[in-house]
Amino acid sequence: xxxxxxxxxxxxxxxxxxxxxxxxxxxxxxxxxxxxxxxxxxxxxxxxxxxxxxxxxxxxxxxxxxxxxxxxxxxxxxxxxxxxxxxxxxxxxxxxxxxxxxxxxxxxxxxxxxxxxxxxxxxxxxxxxxxxxxxxxxxxxxxxxxxxxxxxxxxxxxxxxxxxxxxxxxxxxxxxxxxxxxxxxxxxxxxxxxxxxxxxxxxxxxxxxxxxxxxxxxxxxxxxxxxxxxxxxxxxxxxxxxxxxxxxxxxxxxxxxxxxxxxxxxxxxxxxxxxxxxxxxxxxxxxxxxxxxxxxxxxxxxxxxxxxxxxxxxxxxxxxxxxxxxxxxxxxxxxxxxxxxxxxxxxxxxxxxxxxxxxxxxxxxxxxxxxxxxxxxxxxxxxxxxxxxxxxxxxxxxxxxxxxxxxxxxxxxxxxxxxxxxxxxxxxxxxxxxxxxxxxxxxxxxxxxxxxxxxxxxxxxxxxxxxxxxxxxxxxxxxxxxxxxxxxxxxxxxxxxxxxxxxxxxxxxxxxxxxxxxxxxxxxxxxxxxxxxxxxxxxxxxxxxxxxxxxxxxxxxxxxxxxxxxxxxxxxxxxxxxxxxxxxxxxxxxxxxxxxxxxxxxxxxxxxxxxxxxxxxxxxxxxxxxxxxxxxxxxxxxxxxxxxxxxxxxxxxxxxxxxxxxxxxxxxxxxxxxxxxxxxxxxxxxxxxxxxxxxxxxxxxxxxxxxxxxxxxxxxxxxxxxxxxxxxxxxxxxxxxxxxxxxxxxxxxxxxxxxxxxxxxxxxxxxxxxxxxxxxxxxxxxxxxxxxxxxxxxxxxxxxxxxxxxxxxxxxxxxxxxxxxxxxxxxxxxxxxxxxxxxxxxxxxxxxxxxxxxxxxxxxxxxxxxxxxxx
Numbered sequence: 001x002x003x004x005x006x007x008x009x010x011x012x013x014x015x016x017x018x019x020x021x022x023x024x025x026x027x028x029x030x031x032x033x034x035x036x037x038x039x040x041x042x043x044x045x046x047x048x049x050x051x052x053x054x055x056x057x058x059x060x061x062x063x064x065x066x067x068x069x070x071x072x073x074x075x076x077x078x079x080x081x082x083x084x085x086x087x088x089x090x091x092x093x094x095x096x097x098x099x100x101x102x103x104x105x106x107x108x109x110x111x112x113x114x115x116x117x118x119x120x121x122x123x124x125x126x127x128x129x130x131x132x133x134x135x136x137x138x139x140x141x142x143x144x145x146x147x148x149x150x151x152x153x154x155x156x157x158x159x160x161x162x163x164x165x166x167x168x169x170x171x172x173x174x175x176x177x178x179x180x181x182x183x184x185x186x187x188x189x190x191x192x193x194x195x196x197x198x199x200x201x202x203x204x205x206x207x208x209x210x211x212x213x214x215x216x217x218x219x220x221x222x223x224x225x226x227x228x229x230x231x232x233x234x235x236x237x238x239x240x241x242x243x244x245x246x247x248x249x250x251x252x253x254x255x256x257x258x259x260x261x262x263x264x265x266x267x268x269x270x271x272x273x274x275x276x277x278x279x280x281x282x283x284x285x286x287x288x289x290x291x292x293x294x295x296x297x298x299x300x301x302x303x304x305x306x307x308x309x310x311x312x313x314x315x316x317x318x319x320x321x322x323x324x325x326x327x328x329x330x331x332x333x334x335x336x337x338x339x340x341x342x343x344x345x346x347x348x349x350x351x352x353x354x355x356x357x358x359x360x361x362x363x364x365x366x367x368x369x370x371x372x373x374x375x376x377x378x379x380x381x382x383x384x385x386x387x388x389x390x391x392x393x394x395x396x397x398x399x400x401x402x403x404x405x406x407x408x409x410x411x412x413x414x415x416x417x418x419x420x421x422x423x424x425x426x427x428x429x430x431x432x433x434x435x436x437x438x439x440x441x442x443x444x445x446x447x448x449x450x451x452x453x454x455x456x457x458x459x460x461x462x463x464x465x466x467x468x469x470x471x472x473x474x475x476x477x478x479x480x481x482x483x484x485x486x487x488x489x490x491x492x493x494x495x496x497x498x499x500x501x502x503x504x505x506x507x508x509x510x511x512x513x514x515x516x517x518x519x520x521x522x523x524x525x526x527x528x529x530x531x532x533x534x535x536x537x538x539x540x541x542x543x544x545x546x547x548x549x550x551x552x553x554x555x556x557x558x559x560x561x562x563x564x565x566x567x568x569x570x571x572x573x574x575x576x577x578x579x580x581x582x583x584x585x586x587x588x589x590x591x592x593x594x595x596x597x598x599x600x601x602x603x604x605x606x607x608x609x610x611x612x613x614x615x616x617x618x619x620x621x622x623x624x625x626x627x628x629x630x631x632x633x634x635x636x637x638x639x640x641x642x643x644x645x646x647x648x649x650x651x652x653x654x655x656x657x658x659x660x661x662x663x664x665x666x667x668x669x670x671x672x673x674x675x676x677x678x679x680x681x682x683x684x685x686x687x688x689x690x691x692x693x694x695x696x697x698x699x700x701x702x703x704x705x706x707x708x709x710x711x712x713x714x715x716x717x718x719x720x721x722x723x724x725x726x727x728x729x730x731x732x733x734x735x736x737x738x739x740x741x742x743x744x745x746x747x748x749x750x751x752x753x754x755x756x757x758x759x760x761x762x763x764x765x766x767x768x769x770x771x772x773x774x775x776x777x778x779x780x781x782x783x784x785x786x787x788x789x790x791x792x793x794x795x796x797x798x799x800x801x802x803x804x805x806x807x808x809x810x811x812x813x814x815x816x817x818x819x820x821x822x823x824x825x826x827x828x829x830x831x832x833x834x835x836x837x838x839x840x841x842x843x844x845x846x847x848x849x850x851x852x853x854x855x856x857x858x859x860x861x862x863x864x865x866x867x868x869x870x871x
Contacts (some may be wrong), residue, residue, distance in 0.1 A: 133175070274392055
C-alpha cells in the first residue's frame with residue numbers, strides 16, 4: 001500500500017500563469033490589459049475540467065479566477081468574507097465593461113424596485129428599461145458534488161473570452177454574480193483529499209463534514225443564519241436584490257441525469273405566484289436548452305418541492321430559486337456504469353421526463369457539460385427578457401406591500417417576554433432577513449388586547465413581509481399521498497419552521513388594522529436589565545431558569561470557578577418567586593463579572609438577595625467535564641458542536657483513543673448526538689480504507705463498548721439523542737420499547753412541531769413550560785416505559801400536531817419522549833426527539849443542558865445551602 005501524504009501539485013501552465021501580476025482583492029483592468037487571449041481552463045490546470053479521475057484543487061481554482069479577472073475587463077474578483085475556518089470567500093462579478101462601471105446605479109435601481117412604496121407603475125417600467133437584472137449563481141454548496149465547482153472556470157472563461165452573439169447579449173444585459181463555492185472549506189478538503197489519495201488503496205471521498213460544523217446542512221440554514229457562509233450569502237442577496245438565484249447541485253446517480261424546475265408540489269403559499277411561475281418558466285427554458293443540445297434524461301416535477309425557507313431565502317425576497325441537480329459520477333470523478341449494462345435510470349417517457357437517458361455510462365465530463373448548458377440556458381433567457389425580469393420583480397414586491405384582505409395586518413411580540421434572549425434572537429433573525437421591525441412607544445390596543453409600550457410590531461405590508469409571515473405563522477402542510485389512500489409523498493426536507501414555537505416567544509397575529517405610535521428599530525439589541533448591587537457575604541445572586549440562554553450563564557460561572565447551585569424547588573426571596581432550577585450563585589467578584597458579561601449578551605436579568613435562600617438544591621460540579629462523541633460525518637453532532645461553542649460550554653470531543661483508558665477520568669457527561677449507532681462506536685471507520693489522520697474515528701471495538709458501559713455504571717452521565725437512543729438501549733438494556741408503527745401509511749412525522757407535557761419539577765425539565773412543543777422528525781421515536789423516570793411525554797389525547805404535517809398522531813397518545821434511567825451509580829437520559837435539531841429548536845435546548853449538568857451534580861439540603869455558598 002502506498003503511503004498517504006500531502007503534496008502540492010500545480011500544473012506547469014498554471015505556474016507560468018501565476019507569474020502574472022495579480023491584485024489582492026478587487027481587479028478591474030483597463031482595455032489595454034484585456035488584449036491578450038485569456039488562458040483556457042485546460043491550459044491552466046493541465047487537463048480539461050471533468051476529465052476522468054481528476055479534480056482541480058480549490059487553491060488552484062482561486063488562482064485561476066484571479067488570473068481571469070486580471071486579464072479581463074469583464075470580470076471582477078472580490079473576497080467578501082471569511083468562512084467558518086477563516087478562509088477567503090470569493091465572489092466573481094461578470095458583465096460588460098460599461099455595466100461594471102455602473103454597478104452602483106444598478107444596485108440603486110434594484111433596491112428601488114424591491115421597495116416600491118411610493119413608486120408608480122410608469123416609474124417602475126422606466127427603471128426596468130434603464131437597468132440590468134442581477135443573476136446570482138451559487139456552486140459547490142455541497143462539496144462532494146464536485147462537478148458544480150469544476151464547471152465554474154469553463155463558464156467564466158467563456159463569458160470573458162468568447163465573442164459570440166449569445167455571450168455578448170448576456171454581458172450587455174445581465175450582471176452575473178458567481179459564488180464559485182458556497183463552501184470553500186469543504187471544496188478544498190474534498191478536492192485535496194481526492195488528489196492526495198490517488199494511487200492508494202484508500203477511499204477517495206472525504207469522509208467527514210465538509211463544512212466545519214454542519215456539512216450537508218449548510219443549505220438548511222437560510223432562516224436561522226448560524227454559519228458565516230450563510231451570513232455572507234444572505235448579505236450578498238440583501239445588497240444586490242437579485243432577480244434570479246441559480247443553485248448548482250448533484251444528486252444520486254441512478255435516476256434521471258438532471259433535475260430542473262418546475263418543482264414537485266407543494267409550493268409554500270408565501271412565495272409570490274409570479275415568482276413560482278417565473279421559476280417554472282425558467283426551469284422549462286433550461287430543459288429546452290438541454291434537450292436542444294441532445295442532452296437526455298432531463299427531469300422536472302419530482303423529488304424536490306418548493307417548501308421551507310431553510311433552503312430558499314431568495315424566494316421570499318422576490319427571486320426564483322433555480323435548483324439544478326445533475327446526477328453524480330462514481331467516487332466523485334470516475335465513470336458511473338449501470339449494473340446490468342443497460343441504459344441508466346428510468347426508461348419510461350413521461351410529460352416531465354421527455355427523453356430517457358439511453359447510455360450505460362455517465363461521466364464527470366457530462367456533469368460539467370450539462371451544468372454548463374443549464375447556466376447558459378438560464379442566462380440567455382434573462383438577458384433576452386431583461387426588462388420583463390426587472391418589471392416582474394417590481395410586481396412581486398408591489399404584491400408584498402399590498403395589504404391584502406387574506407393576509408394579517410401585523411404580528412405583535414408583546415413586551416415583557418418570558419425569555420428576553422429568545423425574543424432578541426427572534427427579532428435578530430427577522431432583521432437579518434431584511435424585515436422591518438417597529439417598537440411601540442406607548443401602550444396600544446390591537447384585536448381587543450392591550451399591549452404595553454416596548455412591544456414589537458412586524459407589519460405584513462412591507463417588502464419582506466412574506467418572509468416574516470412564513471417564519472411567524474403555523475405551517476399547515478398539505479396531506480399529500482403517492483395515490484389516494486397510499487403512502488405519504490415525502491417532503492424533500494421538513495414541514496415546519498414556526499419560529500415562535502421553536503424559540504419560545506409569544507407572537508400574536510393581528511388580522512385587522514390598529515393604530516400605534518412607533519419607532520423603527522435600526523438594530524436589534526439584547527435587553528439591558530439593570531444589574532443588581534452586591535448581595536454581601538451572606539447573600540447570593542439569583543438567575544431564573546426560564547431562558548434557553550441560562551446555560552451561557554452556567555458556562556461563564558464554570559469558567560470563573562464560581563460556586564453555583566440550582567434550586568430543587570420553588571422558593572421566594574426578596575419579594576419574588578423563583579422556579580425550580582433557579583441558579584443560586586456565590587456572592588464573589590468573579591461570579592459578578594461572569595454574570596454581568598452573560599447578562600449583557602443575553603438580556604437575562606440577574607437578581608441579588610442579602611440572605612441566601614434556604615432551599616434544597618443541586619450543587620453543580622466544578623468544571624463539569626462535557627464530552628461530545630465525535631461521529632464521523634455526523635451532522636447532528638456538528639450542529640451541537642456549534643451550539644456548544646456559541647454558549648462557550650467547556651467541552652471536548654470524545655474520540656476513539658479516549659476509550660482505551662478510563663472514561664470517567666476524562667468526562668463527567670458524554671453526549672451521543674442523533675445518528676450514532678453501536679456500529680459507529682464499535683466498528684467506526686475502516687482503518688484499511690482511511691489514513692491515520694482519521695484514527696479518531698476508527699472503531700473502539702468490544703472493549704471500548706464495555707468501557708462506555710463501565711463509564712455509566714461508575715457514575716458517569718450519558719445522554720442519547722433521537723435515534724441514538726437505540727444505541728443506549730443496547731448498551732444498558734434500558735426498559736423502554738419503541739411505540740410507533742413503522743408503516744408510513746399509519747404514522748408519519750416528517751419534521752414537525754408536536755405537543756408535549758413536561759414534569760417541570762424534574763431537573764431535566766427545569767425552566768420549561770409544562771406544554772412546550774417539541775421538534776419531531778422522521779427518525780425520532782416515542783416509547784412505552786417499563787422503568788425509569790418520565791420527564792416528558794405526549795398528551796394522553798387531543799391534537800398532537802402544532803405545526804407541519806402528521807399522520808397517525810393518535811399513536812403518540814400518552815407515550816414517553818424523555819426518560820431518565822439510573823444505571824449503576826450513573827445516569828442515562830434518553831431523548832426520543834432531538835431537543836436541539838439543527839439548533840432551530842432553541843427553547844427545548846434547555847433540556848439537553850439541564851441533563852448535562854444535572855447528572856454530575858450533588859444534592860444539598862436546604863439548611864446547608866447558605867454555608868455551602870460560602871465554600
